[in-house]
Amino acid sequence: MREFIVEADGGSRGNPGPAGYGSVVIDATTGETLAERAEFIGVATNNVAEYRGLLAGLRAARELDPSARVRVRMDSKLVVEQMSGRWKIKHPDMKPLAAEAARVLPPGQVTYEWIPREQNKHADRLANEAMDAGKRGEQWNEGASRAALDARSAGAPSVPESSGPPGDAVAGAAKAREALSRAAAERTTGGAAEASLPGGAERTVAEAVAKPGANTGDDVRAGRAVALSTAGAATSAPAAAPTVGWGAAPDLGAPATFVLLRHGETPLTPQKRFSGSGGTDPSLSDVGRGQAERVAAALARRGTVQHILASPLARTRETAGIVAARLGLEVTVEDGLIETDFGAWEGLTFGEVRERHPDDLNAWLADPEAEPTGGGESFAATAVRIAAARDRLVAAYAGRTVLLVTHVTPIKTLVRLALGAPPESLFRMELSAASLSAVAYYADGNASVRLFNDTSHLRP
Incomplete structure (x- = not known):
């Protein structure tokens, strides 16, 4: 019996906000990518987008071989625990999606496994591509995704893959600007660029572990706010439009x-x-x-x-x-x-x-x-x-x-x-x-x- 790995992810830029999902079916024996799915789904929450990604991955696996065993790997603890039957599903938007996912393949053929976000980059990339396409008024297509991969493998600078649920337009623009700055700095110095604020000013932030909503402020961990360097980027690539954090139009x-x-x-x-x-x-x-x-x-x-x-x-x-x-x-x-x-x-x-x-x-x-x-x-x-x-x-x-x-x-x-x-x-x-x-x-x-x-x- 064949065995597939389905990796799925979803995100919302606003939660709820413009949302999309991505999923990939992998041959468990060879590691070969067999299918990719992604879609911009309009305004939704992160959790809805994650469930939609799961559904798309399971359906793609069924199309390839309805008798195959499927191992679902996701970085959403919520979806993994709910689909494994360990957590109750209370939210009205989640219940029909979970029920639909459970019907795609016989329960005995599917298992669920939580993985860290850094191990789910393929599906995360597809979800972000789908949201980017939606922002342009388009839908994701596999050809464009392959072209983007080819460009990255050829050394073209690209926006870093998300390390968390996608942010809003300000955060997205900041990531793009950071990628351009890093690429320019590495070409001119042969190393990583130091991040600094305009004028060389640095800021620090405190990261607390207090529980939200309750008066439970405990230890505060000091951290440094990562800032972006724009020096040199204009000479090597088109400069990103300034976002409001840097000065509004x-x-x-x-x-x-x-x-x-x-x-x-x-x-x-x-x-x-x-x-x-x-x-x-x-x-x-x-x-x-x-x-x-x-x-x-x-x-x-x-x-x-x-x-x-x-x-x-x-x-x-x-x-x-x-x-x-x-x-x-x-x-x-x-x-x-x-x-x-x-x-x-x-x-x-x-x-x-x-x-x-x-x-x-x-x-x-x-x-x-x-x-x-x-x-x-x-x-x-x-x-x-x-x-x-x-x-x-x-x-x-x-x-x-x-x-x-x-x-x-x-x-x-x-x-x-x-x-x-x-x-x-x-x-x-x-x-x-x-x-x-x-x-x-x-x-x-x-x-x-x-x-x-x-x-x-x-x-x-």
Whole structure:
């Protein structure tokens, strides 16, 4: 009996956003590529795109030999665990896709194996080619893919293959610019180019391991922000158009700028307890009110905020009210800015949740579709809600500077979406009480993160 390996992947530039999948069928004995499949599928989530890639790979394997054994290899823990029967499928978009995948071949012929992303580059490349084709208003075709491979093997510079779920247009342009810069530098120096910001300035970033949505800020790992060198690229290849992170084109106009303020401390904050929208609604502590006064003074000195919107919860409305009184503005309540509902975990510490609900917690840490115990809100659902609120507010406040007084998960989600970062990045951001962040949204759809977790106004 023949044996095939199916490798599949999918991605969404926005999650949800423009999405595509890629899959490849490989002869398990010879390692020969037998079939490739890829398609741009319109707006979808990463998980939907991954399931569509799985379906395409299984169907291609069936066309080659319906009696063959198939070993599916994917870097999506979610799909592998769900299709292996170890995780429940709760999301309504996932259930019909999983059921359809289970019917392509008899269950006894198919096994599933998780692999690291770096071992799934073939399918990842196809998925990105499909999304690139969709951006051009086309569909992927195998001939174009082969031509691109031939160009790479001949030494032409290419955009690096994605090492994570695809990002938005800003991230994609940055990758292309990085590839051009590296190729130019290696041709002129014979080695790797050093990455630097214009003017030689360097920036550092802190990468935290705090759990998103909860007040569980633990260790912070210092890291260096990888910047791109543009020196020499213009002489060897056409320069990529500048993205908003480097300077917007003058005809884009003023962006809608969201200044993101996390509310001040509540009695639960120093205890590092989950505090979402599904439990008690604590007010600010004395410390939290003092923090709100200090951030109000800092914003008054800057003098740029024109509107104030707040989540409907007490701690955000109280913080916003203190700032509004100092700035002479009114507060508008925006329901879309509310914190995630943490279900039965509300009021518990991370350690208490691990002790009482270990399986649910492990699933939540691994799968953005997983809900907290007791029917809380998944991070995937939060992201859909936050993206809808973002789009509505960007349209309503074009060219204006708006203070959004909200919570940990909404702020991290807005930053993640602006960067085109994968869902797991939520676990790698530290966000302090009464901290300020900022994202600018331009008319061409690009976003630029301008500030993150600034607490300088809280220092004595």
